[in-house]
Amino acid sequence: MIRDQETLTLLLDSIARFVRERLIPNEQEVADTDRIPAQLVAEMRDLGLFGLSIPEAYGGLALTMEEEVHVAFELAHASPAFRSLIGTNNGIGSQGIVIDGTEAQKRHYLPKLAAGQMIGAFALTEPGSGSDAGSLKTTALLDGDAYVLNGSKRYITNAPEADIFTVMARTDPVLTGSAAISAFIVERDTPGLSLGKIDRKMGQRGAHTCDVIFEDCRVPVGQLIGGREGVGFKTAMKVLDKGRLHIAAVCVGAAERMLDDALRYALEREQFGQPIAEFQLVQAMLADSKTELYAARCMVLDAARRRDAGEDVSTEASCCKLFASEMCGRVADRCVQIHGGAGYVADYAVERFYRDVRLFRIYEGTSQIQQLVIARNMIRSAR
Numbered sequence: 001m002i003r004d005q006e007t008l009t010l011l012l013d014s015i016a017r018f019v020r021e022r023l024i025p026n027e028q029e030v031a032d033t034d035r036i037p038a039q040l041v042a043e044m045r046d047l048g049l050f051g052l053s054i055p056e057a058y059g060g061l062a063l064t065m066e067e068e069v070h071v072a073f074e075l076a077h078a079s080p081a082f083r084s085l086i087g088t089n090n091g092i093g094s095q096g097i098v099i100d101g102t103e104a105q106k107r108h109y110l111p112k113l114a115a116g117q118m119i120g121a122f123a124l125t126e127p128g129s130g131s132d133a134g135s136l137k138t139t140a141l142l143d144g145d146a147y148v149l150n151g152s153k154r155y156i157t158n159a160p161e162a163d164i165f166t167v168m169a170r171t172d173p174v175l176t177g178s179a180a181i182s183a184f185i186v187e188r189d190t191p192g193l194s195l196g197k198i199d200r201k202m203g204q205r206g207a208h209t210c211d212v213i214f215e216d217c218r219v220p221v222g223q224l225i226g227g228r229e230g231v232g233f234k235t236a237m238k239v240l241d242k243g244r245l246h247i248a249a250v251c252v253g254a255a256e257r258m259l260d261d262a263l264r265y266a267l268e269r270e271q272f273g274q275p276i277a278e279f280q281l282v283q284a285m286l287a288d289s290k291t292e293l294y295a296a297r298c299m300v301l302d303a304a305r306r307r308d309a310g311e312d313v314s315t316e317a318s319c320c321k322l323f324a325s326e327m328c329g330r331v332a333d334r335c336v337q338i339h340g341g342a343g344y345v346a347d348y349a350v351e352r353f354y355r356d357v358r359l360f361r362i363y364e365g366t367s368q369i370q371q372l373v374i375a376r377n378m379i380r381s382a383r
């Protein structure tokens, strides 16, 4: 749902200009230094990018899902590391509080997240539980006026920068399965919380992940999200449903960028006395990429509109994440191919994007997990 087309167009134009004039020219520096310059972070704050999906009452822009995916299409034309920095505040690092938090929790944290004064992270994955998130082992046992957390979380996006973590932990030590999982807001400086060393990743330099370790970490009872035990896994799944649509939109934007670069290259590069864009085998790669991209864009917009209309889009969000992330991988591969040897050396952005976009098929549910969700939902509704 687009509430006011004129306002949205203004926002998208200013983001497109920011991407073109500020983010793309700084991509290589971010990749070389593994750091987003502070000045750019400040400009992202000024544009309101940290609070896109946070309700207006708490200082955010309260974009609808359809509006948010349009923003993600634009932003993802630049290196995915930039989107990753604002991604957790708008998605997995804030939505647990937005969707299920108490009024006091919302009032305390959301304005700071929306303003980018605070960075939020989402800590579900553990060394022993990734796809099988419901088997997580971190415990949070009630002791007087606090829960005592013990365990460790793995690959947590923005953990090195984070001020607060949404942490899923087991509040019942006996009960197995997801019904014993609760969600907490844990502040970075809580005694007993420590960070591992920053992971060395395949791509997305400038975006950081690391382990988050809890050793007798006492978290006040007021930090239990929604004030209710046993619903933390449901909160996490609701957060991921929305996140999957957002990531699918990011895949569309990143694929558009790679295809723009490849088309430009194909028009400039000459072989056999003519631009390689004239060769039908190169045209096939351009055309297949364009076609798949168009399909993914349409899917994402349709699912976003349905979500805005109040439909349960669990299946559609997984369809979008599955198709758009796999599409993005295929487009990346073809765009490297169109660049020939130049696509394999670091002078061209496509080499970096090829590595950066590989992540989209893995996090917020691998492609195989999306397939399982889709098929399970189909079977459940047919019975």
Ligand SMILES: Cc1cc2nc3c(=O)[nH]c(=O)nc-3n(C[C@H](O)[C@H](O)[C@H](O)COP(=O)(O)OP(=O)(O)OC[C@H]3O[C@@H](n4cnc5c(N)ncnc54)[C@H](O)[C@@H]3O)c2cc1C
Pocket: 092, 121, 122, 123, 124, 125, 129, 130, 131, 132, 154, 155, 156, 157, 158, 201, 209, 359, 362, 363, 364, 365, 366, 367, 368, 369, 372
């Ligand atoms: C850069 C990065 C950032 C991340 N950020 C976060 C974050 O902010 N917060 C967070 O909590 N997590 C985060 N993650 C974790 C991410 O969500 C997990 O890596 C992902 O869910 C997969 O879990 P896993 O790595 O344990 O793989 P596994 O679950 O061990 O999967 C390995 C393989 O087995 C397949 N597989 C597993 N189960 C099945 C099945 N039932 N049927 C078929 N195939 C199956 C998978 O699809 C995959 O191909 C991040 C990961 C990375 C790499």
